[in-house]
Amino acid sequence: MTQVYPEFADELEGFGVNTTMDCFNCGTCAAICPLIYEHFPRKMIRYAQIGAKDRILENYEDLWRCLHCGLCIQTCPREADPGDLILGLRRFVVDHWRRT
Amino acid sequence: MADDNKDKKATSEQKVGVYVCHCGGNISDHVAVEEVCKNAEKIPGVVKVQNDVFMCSDPGQELIMEDIKNGTVDRVVVASCAPDLHSSTFRNAIQRAGGNPYIYEHANIREQVSWVHHGDQATNKATRLVAAAAAKARELQPLEPFKVDAKRHVTVIGGGIAGLKSALDLARKGLDVALIDKSPFLGGWTAKWDRAFPTDDPVSELVTALAGEVLNSEKITVYTCSRITAFEGFIGNFKLTLTQAPPESDAYEDEIKRLSDSGKGFGEFVPLAGICPAGIPETTTTHDIETGAIVLATGFLPYAPRYGEYRYGESKEVITLPELIRIMAENRQKGVGDTLEINDRKIRSVAMIHCVGSRQIPGIHEPDAKGNLNEYCSRTCCSATLHAASMIRNNHPKTRVFDFYRDIRTYGRGQEELYEEASDSKVVFFRFEADAPPEVTRNTGSGDFPLNIKVKDTLTFDEELEMPVDLVVLAVGMEPGNISDLVEMMKLPVGVDGFLQEVHPKLRPVEIAQSGVLLAGTCQAPFDMGETCSAASGAAAKASAILGKGYVELDPFVAEVDLNKCLGTGTCVNACIVEGALSLVEMDVDGEKVKRAQVNPALCTGCGACVAVCPENAINVKGWTLKQYEDMVDMIVSDRILPSQTA
Ligand SMILES: Cc1cc2nc3c(=O)[nH]c(=O)nc-3n(C[C@H](O)[C@H](O)[C@H](O)COP(=O)(O)OP(=O)(O)OC[C@H]3O[C@@H](n4cnc5c(N)ncnc54)[C@H](O)[C@@H]3O)c2cc1C
Ligand code: SF4
Ligand code: SF4
Ligand code: SF4
Numbered sequence: 037m038t039q040v041y042p043e044f045a046d047e048l049e050g051f052g053v054n055t056t057m058d059c060f061n062c063g064t065c066a067a068i069c070p071l072i073y074e075h076f077p078r079k080m081i082r083y084a085q086i087g088a089k090d091r092i093l094e095n096y097e098d099l100w101r102c103l104h105c106g107l108c109i110q111t112c113p114r115e116a117d118p119g120d121l122i123l124g125l126r127r128f129v130v131d132h133w134r135r136t
Numbered sequence: 137m138a139d140d141n142k143d144k145k146a147t148s149e150q151k152v153g154v155y156v157c158h159c160g161g162n163i164s165d166h167v168a169v170e171e172v173c174k175n176a177e178k179i180p181g182v183v184k185v186q187n188d189v190f191m192c193s194d195p196g197q198e199l200i201m202e203d204i205k206n207g208t209v210d211r212v213v214v215a216s217c218a219p220d221l222h223s224s225t226f227r228n229a230i231q232r233a234g235g236n237p238y239i240y241e242h243a244n245i246r247e248q249v250s251w252v253h254h255g256d257q258a259t260n261k262a263t264r265l266v267a268a269a270a271a272k273a274r275e276l277q278p279l280e281p282f283k284v285d286a287k288r289h290v291t292v293i294g295g296g297i298a299g300l301k302s303a304l305d306l307a308r309k310g311l312d313v314a315l316i317d318k319s320p321f322l323g324g325w326t327a328k329w330d331r332a333f334p335t336d337d338p339v340s341e342l343v344t345a346l347a348g349e350v351l352n353s354e355k356i357t358v359y360t361c362s363r364i365t366a367f368e369g370f371i372g373n374f375k376l377t378l379t380q381a382p383p384e385s386d387a388y389e390d391e392i393k394r395l396s397d398s399g400k401g402f403g404e405f406v407p408l409a410g411i412c413p414a415g416i417p418e419t420t421t422t423h424d425i426e427t428g429a430i431v432l433a434t435g436f437l438p439y440a441p442r443y444g445e446y447r448y449g450e451s452k453e454v455i456t457l458p459e460l461i462r463i464m465a466e467n468r469q470k471g472v473g474d475t476l477e478i479n480d481r482k483i484r485s486v487a488m489i490h491c492v493g494s495r496q497i498p499g500i501h502e503p504d505a506k507g508n509l510n511e512y513c514s515r516t517c518c519s520a521t522l523h524a525a526s527m528i529r530n531n532h533p534k535t536r537v538f539d540f541y542r543d544i545r546t547y548g549r550g551q552e553e554l555y556e557e558a559s560d561s562k563v564v565f566f567r568f569e570a571d572a573p574p575e576v577t578r579n580t581g582s583g584d585f586p587l588n589i590k591v592k593d594t595l596t597f598d599e600e601l602e603m604p605v606d607l608v609v610l611a612v613g614m615e616p617g618n619i620s621d622l623v624e625m626m627k628l629p630v631g632v633d634g635f636l637q638e639v640h641p642k643l644r645p646v647e648i649a650q651s652g653v654l655l656a657g658t659c660q661a662p663f664d665m666g667e668t669c670s671a672a673s674g675a676a677a678k679a680s681a682i683l684g685k686g687y688v689e690l691d692p693f694v695a696e697v698d699l700n701k702c703l704g705t706g707t708c709v710n711a712c713i714v715e716g717a718l719s720l721v722e723m724d725v726d727g728e729k730v731k732r733a734q735v736n737p738a739l740c741t742g743c744g745a746c747v748a749v750c751p752e753n754a755i756n757v758k759g760w761t762l763k764q765y766e767d768m769v770d771m772i773v774s775d776r777i778l779p780s781q782t783a
Binding site for chain 1: 562
């Protein structure tokens with residue numbers, strides 16, 4: 037059971053991400069992403085939306101798979117900049133490591 | 137409505153013209169039109185046969201009009217698509233050429249032939265249908281539509297925005313209007329909301345704009361606290377009795393209290409109640425109204441959740457969307473803080489659940505006490521919920537909003553933006569399947585939140601998520617209003633969903649089977665205010681078109697008694713399915729007082745139930761007589777046109 041923690045979207049603003057809630061989970065980014073991997077990047081974005089920090093930290097390796105090709109940013113219908121969100125999540129993960 | 141027998145001619149003299157349509161290949165790809173035409177020349181009475189790529193086109197219609205004008209033909213058969221589509225086109229063409237529009241018969245060789253048969257079978261069946269139509273055409277007599285005087289007066293039942301808008305449009309057209317509401321207030325549910333999506337207009341302004349003009353109009357008489365208690369008559373000439381009475385003890389208690397607390401006068405908008413035009417009657421009175429048309433604008437009822445549905449009734453922290461709207465409106469009057477408050481309780485997080493009482497699925501949802509399920513989408517709750525969600529987030533930034541939906545259906549102009557706005561204001565969305573709705577329980581875990589919500593969230597790959605909340609809001613949908621008394625009295629058609637049902641959802645959306653009775657607004661289906669007003673204007677336009685001339689013309693296809701044959705047995709009267717359409721009356725025949733059948737053509741629907749039972753064949757439906765049927769059948773089975781039963 038995952039506890040929802042909506043304040044996480046606010047925390048992410050400190051890591052340069054202010055589009056967390058814009059995503060409406062259509063999956064276009066996951067379809068266009070050349071990695072074709074486990075709903076990436078939507079899955080990470082969803083975890084960010086509901087503030088499932090543990091899930092993000094457990095799966096941190098995925099964040100470093102991103103190629104920065106920018107295809108998802110170009111195609112996201114909500115202009116949620118999914119690729120940038122991935123970068124922001126990396127900064128969050130690194131920051132978390134520094135602190136612990 | 138006299139008997140027009142006198143100008144009937146011997147049938148053998150009729151000159152029938154047959155016009156066969158290719159329908160641009162729709163027909164001619166499967167039916168050999170040339171062959172049908174060649175066969176048609178052999179049909180008794182047929183003097184001219186023509187064909188065209190599109191008979192409904194101007195040049196196609198010209199063919200018929202020319203032949204009528206120069207007297208070549210005086211009966212017309214067009215073989216083309218379904219009669220619903222174009223029989224009126226061809227009747228009008230005949231009329232423009234100076235002929236009587238009722239000397240026309242239609243053969244459907246598209247839906248009944250080319251779309252369902254191929255090759256010789258198609259061509260042969262088309263030939264037989266044309267032959268039957270021509271046989272009937274020889275028997276057709278010129279008819280005149282009935283003219284019935286019509287009262288230039290309309291009664292609008294229901295004073296929500298549908299009723300207000302209809303009444304106003306009618307008055308502007310110069311018609312007199314009686315506007316009736318069972319409550320002491322005008323405005324309906326609209327008056328009980330706060331700001332209207334998607335424009336964010338205060339409802340006070342919307343209702344005041346309409347009701348203000350209604351109350352100022354000399355053409356409109358408003359009756360509040362009133363209900364229709366008797367109904368009779370027909371289009372143009374309805375008679376209604378309405379009973380005006382003090383509201384029952386606890387009815388409209390809240391609204392009446394708001395009126396007296398507000399210090400507002402009659403005719404002024406009272407928030408969350410509406411406009412009370414002129415006090416509340418203390419005694420019961422009745423009024424008789426003669427009216428030409430009736431607009432039904434009786435509206436809807438918000439779904440009332442069952443006890444225990446999402447803990448509704450069990451936990452005071454579970455409320456409906458209408459209740460939330462009311463609370464937010466009252467809060468605004470008091471001034472707002474950074475956290476939403478209900479009864480001095482700070483709401484740190486609120487869960488809003490969509491589709492409560494809508495889109496119910498057999499086998500998954502529990503039917504109500506009468507065994508009904510609301511299988512339809514209520515169409516307004518998604519937008520109303522998201523509008524309220526953004527309002528909470530914008531006015532009370534410290535209140536979190538969790539939104540649980542099955543689908544987001546913010547379908548109209550400016551409504552998708554409500555969804556985006558809600559995302560922008562950081563509403564968190566969760567999506568559930570119908571068979572796994574969110575579970576509301578008392579919170580026994582962390583924090584001092586009273587409730588806890590668990591959901592299997594399809595957006596998070598079916599993972600189970602959980603969150604504590606201070607408030608749960610149920611986005612209840614719309615249900616049909618309780619108007620069983622009107623349905624019973626006026627024999628109104630009700631759809632499987634319980635709402636009133638139009639004749640045709642696309643082509644005749646505001647009419648019902650009873651002529652002269654029209655639908656406006658949410659008595660027909662869930663609509664938002666804009667759609668409600670469109671429907672209301674549609675109903676008003678229809679009513680003024682019907683009554684504008686001061687008389688109505690009715691199709692002449694009604695029963696007619698042949699007094700030379702009628703023996704007054706009354707068998708037909710017993711068979712008639714429409715009250716008042718057929719009766720036995722006393723009359724003088726050859727100096728003798730006898731009883732004979734008499735038709736009220738304004739009420740007769742031309743169903744033919746009487747024709748089937750009369751032992752003397754003394755009653756017939758004009759334009760569809762037994763003789764005409766017999767001739768059609770004779771021609772279908774005859775081998776004069778086609779050698780054997782090939783079709
Ligand atoms: C929670 C909620 C929020 C909504 N918010 C919005 C919004 O923000 N924007 C928007 O566009 N739409 C909104 N809607 C939809 C809107 O409320 C309707 O479109 C509108 O109220 C329909 O008006 P109406 O006149 O058809 O019916 P009603 O408002 O139901 O009015 C019907 C009237 O008829 C009277 N009546 C009923 N039966 C009889 C009878 N037998 N005899 C005499 N009188 C009778 C009633 O007293 C009532 O005054 C919302 C709906 C809901 C459920
Ligand atoms: S980030 Fe954009 S493309 Fe990806 S799921 Fe969300 S809305 Fe769709
Ligand atoms: S930017 Fe990263 S997440 Fe986006 S499509 Fe490219 S690889 Fe995939
Ligand atoms: S409008 Fe939305 S909440 Fe209302 S019934 Fe339809 S899908 Fe459900």
